[in-house]
Amino acid sequence: MTTISVTNVRMIFTKPVLTGISLAVQEGEFVSIVGPSGCGKTTLLRIIAGLLKPTEGSVLINGLGSREACRQHLLGYASQSPALLPFRTTRGNVRLTLEITGQNHTNYQPEDLLVQFGLEKAMELYPHQLSGGMRQRNAIAAAMIHKPPVILMDEPFGALDAILRNMLGDWLANILSTTGQTVVFVTHSISEAVFLSDRVVFMTPDGRLGTSFEVNLPRPRRRELRNDIHFANLVTRANQALDKITQGQDWRSQ
């Protein structure tokens, strides 16, 4: 069943940023969007989230427009910069989502989720007392506490170093393997996209959807998979696909 349906989306700011984007994401599917800087990945995600209105085209989430999907709390959104209130604790920042959505605390326990996210010792700490990785996990927990069927992530590990990025990738793959949520994940990292996704979609520098390919690796995905030859082959294939898309592009324009 299609959960997210993007049809013919076109977005113009001062110049066209997205052109003719159509994308269907199935229920429970993890789709990564990969592309060079400035190709419109974040704009597309913001349109899906209802934060931007496309110049043309439409987005449906479970058959509803993005704004209506937000109204029904169907979306969770996490970005590169963790959206945390500095004056709230780890627990308080997660609870904020429940306060806004008006959901019953007994059905949604921030404490349980924070234990699952490895933040049980940090529940009463404030964002400035957390490490970068902990802050990002806190932000993702806040985006997931109300159990939205769709999670949108915009380079959530983009500001972290490579080691931490891999560790959080392992952790996210493990978390999402149990929830069955539909995920759209924007990233620069091809290996991260391949490791986490069921499908990787490439965007061209001029804001169109390029090729995409299925990642037929078994789930749940464990850390050891990164050393698997099949995984390495898929990353190579993805790199080649991206090379083809960006061929002839002047790096000075980036």
Next chain:
Amino acid sequence: MNERRAYILMVFSIPILWGIAVKASGLPAFVIPPPSLVAKVLIEVAGEFWFHTRATLEEAFAGYLIANVISLTLAVSFLYLPEFESFITPWMVLIRNIPFVTIASIMVITLGSDSPIPKLVIVVLITFYPILANVIKGLKSVDPVLLDRMEVLHASKWQVFIKVRWPTALPYYVAANEISFTASIIGAIAGEWLFAKRGLGFVIVRALMQYRADRLYAATLISSVLSVGAYILVKAIERWLFRWKADIRD
């Protein structure tokens, strides 16, 4: 040295430095009274000083509260009605740049010198702008990523205001009060100095006319204690409100 110790040191240093200055200047006591003489007059006419101090505090608090109501109302209006901000800003600039003494003088002519309004106007004019400017800045300084999160959660304007914008603006508001709360006392004294028949400003003018340096110094001492006390009170409230970032401060 921490801040508290520095304040204690200042309190003990003042009479010592003052005594040295009196001796070194060689001027008579009716020009520069020694601390002992000022202490004596403070004790002798304590009731009279308390009456005037209370009058000053009443005017300062009243003006300060009015300034808060005006500033907070305007700041919130500016946030949600940007056109209103554009309309009001030139008026703010005009009011802010007319010397407050002239506005208050016009009010004395219109309302009479017994009216408390000219004094309140001076306090309000001195105190409202720092609060307004800081609160607007605070309300608009929310991380856009947080606003995105609120929008995706379909938060109402009220929820965004009460859970995100106001708590974010609170440190700015408290910082403005470090200036405004102290300035309210100075403003009240300035108003009394010009127009009143009671209050510390009035005591200062009368002492000046009667060449009573002991009373002038006593009134100055009380004014300083009130202003510094107001500042310390705001700092204490700030520390309590933002105790969660104690380790950042340390």
